[in-house]
Amino acid sequence: METEIIGSAAFQSIVVKLKAGERFISEAGKMVRMSTSIENEVESVKKSGGIMGGLKRMLGGESFFFSHYTALGDGEVVLAPTLPGNVGFQNLDGNSGWYCAGGSYLGSGPEIKTEPKWQGMKGLFSGESLVFIHATGIGPLVMDAFGTVSEEEVDGTFTVDTGHLVAFEDTLEYSISKAGGSWISSFLAGEGLVIRFSGKGKVLVQSHNMKEFGSLLGPKLPPR
Amino acid sequence: MQTEIAGNPDFGHLKMRLDAGDFVYVESGAMSTMDDDIEVKVKMLGGFVPALVRKALAGESLLVGQYSSNSPNQRLSVSPAIPGQVLHKKLQGETYLMQSGSFMACTDGVTLGTTFGGLRAIFSGEGLFFLKISGHGDLWYNAYGSIVEKEIDGEFIVDTGHVVAWEPSLNWQITGMGNLMSTFFSGEGLVLRFSGRGKVWLQTRSLGGLVNWLRGYC
Amino acid sequence: MQYEIQCEGSFPVLEITLAPGDQLVSEAGAMAWMDTAVDCKTAARGGVGASLKRGLLGGESFFQNTYTTQSGGKVALVPGQPGDIRVTDMDGQRLMLERGAYLASGPNVQIDSNFKGLKGLFSEGLFVLTATGSGPMFWNGYGDIVEVQVEGDYIVDNGYAVAWDASLDYKVQRSSKKIRSFLFGDQLVMRFEGHGRVWTQSRSPRSLSAWVYPFRRVESKG
Numbered sequence: 001m002e003t004e005i006i007g008s009a010a011f012q013s014i015v016v017k018l019k020a021g022e023r024f025i026s027e028a029g030k031m032v033r034m035s036t037s038i039e040n041e042v043e044s045v046k047k048s049g050g051i052m053g054g055l056k057r058m059l060g061g062e063s064f065f066f067s068h069y070t071a072l073g074d075g076e077v078v079l080a081p082t083l084p085g086n087v088g089f090q091n092l093d094g095n096s097g098w099y100c101a102g103g104s105y106l107g108s109g110p111e112i113k114t115e116p117k118w119q120g121m122k123g124l125f126s127g128e129s130l131v132f133i134h135a136t137g138i139g140p141l142v143m144d145a146f147g148t149v150s151e152e153e154v155d156g157t158f159t160v161d162t163g164h165l166v167a168f169e170d171t172l173e174y175s176i177s178k179a180g181g182s183w184i185s186s187f188l189a190g191e192g193l194v195i196r197f198s199g200k201g202k203v204l205v206q207s208h209n210m211k212e213f214g215s216l217l218g219p220k221l222p223p224r
Numbered sequence: 225m226q227t228e229i230a231g232n233p234d235f236g237h238l239k240m241r242l243d244a245g246d247f248v249y250v251e252s253g254a255m256s257t258m259d260d261d262i263e264v265k266v267k268m269l270g271g272f273v274p275a276l277v278r279k280a281l282a283g284e285s286l287l288v289g290q291y292s293s294n295s296p297n298q299r300l301s302v303s304p305a306i307p308g309q310v311l312h313k314k315l316q317g318e319t320y321l322m323q324s325g326s327f328m329a330c331t332d333g334v335t336l337g338t339t340f341g342g343l344r345a346i347f348s349g350e351g352l353f354f355l356k357i358s359g360h361g362d363l364w365y366n367a368y369g370s371i372v373e374k375e376i377d378g379e380f381i382v383d384t385g386h387v388v389a390w391e392p393s394l395n396w397q398i399t400g401m402g403n404l405m406s407t408f409f410s411g412e413g414l415v416l417r418f419s420g421r422g423k424v425w426l427q428t429r430s431l432g433g434l435v436n437w438l439r440g441y442c
Numbered sequence: 443m444q445y446e447i448q449c450e451g452s453f454p455v456l457e458i459t460l461a462p463g464d465q466l467v468s469e470a471g472a473m474a475w476m477d478t479a480v481d482c483k484t485a486a487r488g489g490v491g492a493s494l495k496r497g498l499l500g501g502e503s504f505f506q507n508t509y510t511t512q513s514g515g516k517v518a519l520v521p522g523q524p525g526d527i528r529v530t531d532m533d534g535q536r537l538m539l540e541r542g543a544y545l546a547s548g549p550n551v552q553i554d555s556n557f558k559g560l561k562g563l564f565s566e567g568l569f570v571l572t573a574t575g576s577g578p579m580f581w582n583g584y585g586d587i588v589e590v591q592v593e594g595d596y597i598v599d600n601g602y603a604v605a606w607d608a609s610l611d612y613k614v615q616r617s618s619k620k621i622r623s624f625l626f627g628d629q630l631v632m633r634f635e636g637h638g639r640v641w642t643q644s645r646s647p648r649s650l651s652a653w654v655y656p657f658r659r660v661e662s663k664g
Contacts, residue, residue: 007588008234008586010585011644013644029649031631032598035596035597036595080585080646082646084234084452085235147231148231152257157259163256207230207235208235208307209253212303214656215253216431217438220432222658223659224655224659224661233449233450307452369451369453370453370454372448374475381478383474426474428453428474429522437521437522440542441542441650442658
């Protein structure tokens with residue numbers, strides 16, 4: 001299996017080249033184009049971890065289902081995120097796992113296990129969806145980002161607005177709170193929730209905030 | 225205070241390092257990452273404007289975050305809501321007129337006022353007001369897409385969704401494209417008709433254009 | 443008529459320099475800025491009936507702008523979406539376009555819309571424009587446009603195919619053969635067959651529409 005990120009910075013996609021017999025998994029609905037030798041099966045509810053698993057993922061911004069690609073012969077499948085931006089990529093070596101936040105999980109190799117992790121009630125009050133997808137195992141992990149992705153090496157503390165968080169290593173401790181000193185102050189300043197990391201590990205940050213963009217664009221479209 | 229614009233031309237964003245005593249004013253919702261000793265307070269931009277009128281302001285909330293630091297070298301990153309270029313101007317007493325959605329951040333010494341766009345401005349989707357920016361200090365502003373600068377000497381027409389800023393030396397007027405039917409159906413909405421001499425800054429995409437395109441898939 | 447695609451990055455602008463006698467047609471709403479020396483007339487191209495049909499089914503607006511000039515001038519055109527702008531010098535061939543892809547063209551290019559319904563599958567159909575004629579035709583995509591040479595067969599999700607040679611055959615089908623995944627999260631794909639080129643875009647308007655759905659206002663009933 002080989003992967004290659006293609007495209008201009010604003011519109012990256014990933015080409016996954018598979019040899020006969022190899023497999024890959026992605027969020028359902030992310031396929032752009034593929035060779036006819038690749039079979040794409042959207043898994044049933046049962047396989048997705050049951051209704052709870054599916055629901056958890058849906059609240060996390062992920063689609064309800066996964067697409068399973070199996071190469072019947074050599075071929076390629078191209079996957080793309082929904083919004084303009086980079087594709088995030090990490091090669092998991094089994095030593096640490098990664099949490100994908102805010103719907104950023106795009107795809108992974110067959111040896112990677114993905115599990116939704118609920119962040120508790122704090123998320124609900126601000127309208128944020130705080131379900132993280134915990135990816136563990138060995139192999140490639142592919143993520144969506146809105147904007148450019150930068151990798152922060154945390155050794156101490158680091159604070160990110162949750163709308164800008166793509167993913168982070170599970171070696172980090174984290175807490176979720178409001179941005180400013182007081183709730184009212186933060187709310188009025190328009191800031192959402194922030195996540196504060198401590199310890200040692202990597203964090204992937206995206207330059208732009210999906211929620212801000214959606215809130216700007218959504219109300220201008222016809223009502224649903 | 226150190227500042228750096230990263231991510232241009234498609235995903236411009238602003239990275240700053242604040243020392244104790246530095247203040248920067250940023251549009252609401254723009255903060256992406258910050259160090260622990262950065263403080264945020266709410267301030268009202270541009271002085272007092274009646275609540276009813278504020279509501280009509282389409283592109284920008286009048287509330288901004290005032291960011292300051294309690295210790296040296298504290299990092300703060302801010303991003304606009306929309307992808308595109310971010311630019312910087314060092315103001316030395318001159319004035320600019322700016323579409324309210326394009327304002328991103330500024331330092332103390334920059335004054336932000338509003339100027340009435342005329343009733344027709346409501347229909348342009350840009351709200352009733354344009355910002356009038358002057359003073360001494362740093363100004364950061366953003367575009368949807370890339371920014372194109374044009375030197376006008378005569379007359380020029382710009383779709384209102386594509387204007388970012390212009391020099392007040394220019395005469396400007398919001399008009400329809402021709403007759404009423406033409407305006408209504410041409411999809412241009414309204415345009416800004418500039419005349420005289422001065423610079424305009426234009427953006428290569430508009431929120432209205434994005435909405436019109438996406439509407440067909442909703 | 444001269445043209446230039448300007449601005450590095452993902453938000454290019456098409457600047458056309460018109461000379462007296464030139465004529466340019468564009469989607470209504472595509473004009474970003476222009477010299478006052480350019481005249482812009484809005485009309486329903488080809489008569490109201492034809493335009494309405496195109497508008498309702500093709501996803502393009504009802505009206506189109508025609509630009510001319512007495513003394514010469516420039517007009518800048520942009521699509522609504524971010525992404526590449528391309529030019530094809532039409533010379534009698536037929537090019538198929540996704541409905542949001544058309545930007546502008548010279549007076550001797552014809553654009554027609556076809557609705558390719560899907561019998562017995564989903565009510566969602568495929569809106570396709572056919573470009574014929576001669577002269578410049580300007581089109582755009584959502585994201586990067588990549589040309590794929592099809593020799594045999596190839597699958598493209600139908601949100602991502604932006605243009606293709608009319609010489610290619612294609613079938614619209616479900617991406618998965620298993621019955622149990624019929625209704626959930628499945629995709630309609632286009633299976634191209636034959637020899638020809640397909641141009642794909644790297645983002646899908648349909649996916650964006652699904653993503654922005656929760657941000658839209660809820661229509662109050664009654």
